[in-house]
Amino acid sequence: MHIRGGIDLGGTKIQAVIVDHEHRVLGEMRTSTPHEGGPSDVAATMAATLGEAAKLAGVETSALLGVGVGSPGFVDARNGTVARAGNLPRWQEPFHLAAALSEALGAPVELGNDVGVALDGESFLGAGRPYDSFVGVFWGTGIGGGVILHHQRWLGRGAAGELGHMVIKRNGARCPCGRRGCVEAYAGRRAMEARARRDVERGEKTELFDIMEKKGRTQLSAGVFAKALEKHDRYTEWLIERALKALGAGLASACTLLDVEAIVVGGGLGVRLGQPYAEKIRDAMLPHLFTPDRPPAIHVAELGDRAGAIGASLLVPGAKGENSPARRERNAASRGR
């Protein structure tokens, strides 16, 4: 049987899926990412989470064809290591994550970049499937992104796709990355939260933090923003409008450069706010777009918050049916363009 595992390792949660040969989810589980300890504790939690998902699917992890992992930080897929994962506990030095997981699970493990695998998931199985080329934007804590050209991720020298750090306002707002005027400085959840906290200290009125407390949160999560928008909180409307304009300008620049067919919006905020807000992003692009008469299509990520785990499962060799006649034909056709 061709059954695979996929794990999405995030700064706040670990999500695991078991999928069959047609990429159907047979079992899934999510847990909180440990905030104490170190990489081997995180690896143990990842293995346990996948184990639970496998139990729900009725398989042993050792029977899996393989397990793919989408990880933050610097991923060295060849050596099976992850380094400099800033949001994970004491994870600066390269850690042999593939080997640690493989030993715990009894199955081969492949590593990939978190944003990359989610984008591959959308390209191969989700909203990006009909398109030869699209730009993916992950609107979450930060702004991640990626570029799919001829159905393949364009990596450049390895760091391509950082849509969140395109400049939309020279000398503009300070970004968490330290530069000024990046898209993320206006649209990243973390940057928006920092701005809201400063504004509230200065006497601004908003229900954001009351909603946060009622939800038992310590951060302005996507759900908190969504609730405040539902309640027509004026400050939140202003903050989100500002984010939409930044995303619109950045995506318009990307489209002016690449003239892709579509945009796929994922990430915590992107998925939570959904298609109406994706369309607001498209509207915010129009004043800046070089081809406003034929804007790209815009879709919310179809795999939703499972994109990372399902996309990771595609890292397992053979998962995409590379040797199937249909796939070979498609590859040949896209090369010929």
Add this chain to the structure above:
Amino acid sequence: MHIRGGIDLGGTKIQAVIVDHEHRVLGEMRTSTPHEGGPSDVAATMAATLGEAAKLAGVETSALLGVGVGSPGFVDARNGTVARAGNLPRWQEPFHLAAALSEALGAPVELGNDVGVALDGESFLGAGRPYDSFVGVFWGTGIGGGVILHHQRWLGRGAAGELGHMVIKRNGARCPCGRRGCVEAYAGRRAMEARARRDVERGEKTELFDIMEKKGRTQLSAGVFAKALEKHDRYTEWLIERALKALGAGLASACTLLDVEAIVVGGGLGVRLGQPYAEKIRDAMLPHLFTPDRPPAIHVAELGDRAGAIGASLLVPGAKGENSPARRERNAASRGR
């Protein structure tokens, strides 16, 4: 003999070359673009210009393997027509330029987009040759651009590469395209000239217009800007610095998205101001670049102001040696990446 022609049709000049099978220029000629009449007058001037170049090369135009043309406006290569060439006299409707030239020259004619053929020239024969991927920026009257990925121009849905209309300042300066805050609004020669004229009317001091008059020009050409910089005209230094910052921010965004290996700077101003200013552009990119520790290489277009005509000659089928074993091998290698 494998001898080809190439014509670069510009708003101010028509440039023609005759090249041999190793792309060496055997003869060349340039004339002013007619400002009166219509498309057929322009076509007649183009044919005459190529005829003069052929005479210098000692060949009959009817003996040419083919002639390539780089044209502004909307080029329909398949039908051999050009439409909406705004800078050319009465050239809105599609005109059968390929047929008109072919009849006058007695040789087959291929059409291409002006920026595109210049970029192909740099990619295949010029500064871009060592690179698998680069961004070309044509710093001239407007800001043209293009993206080369795996040695091929990325066209998207047909309009990719418009680097000049990426947004670098939301709600910023008005661009000749009608939008706000585009790179071209700050860095295009035409936009800079408009700004200088307004500033002089308001009492700003600059030698720009004296230099223009001494050179017998009616516009602030690249040579006028270069002369004013040589003389350390303060206003010109400010205006060019502002242009460099805009180019730097736009190119940084392009690199943050695509992480290409290099940038090739062409166009009237780019070629005239040369490598020292290309390096100033690179320096202006650094504060915005996602990978400032390894910026892309930056080079001035090697084919200089012949890039358009030589690049156009590559449109002739067989010009790139598509069927040579070395070429086939290279194509196979870049597909495999």
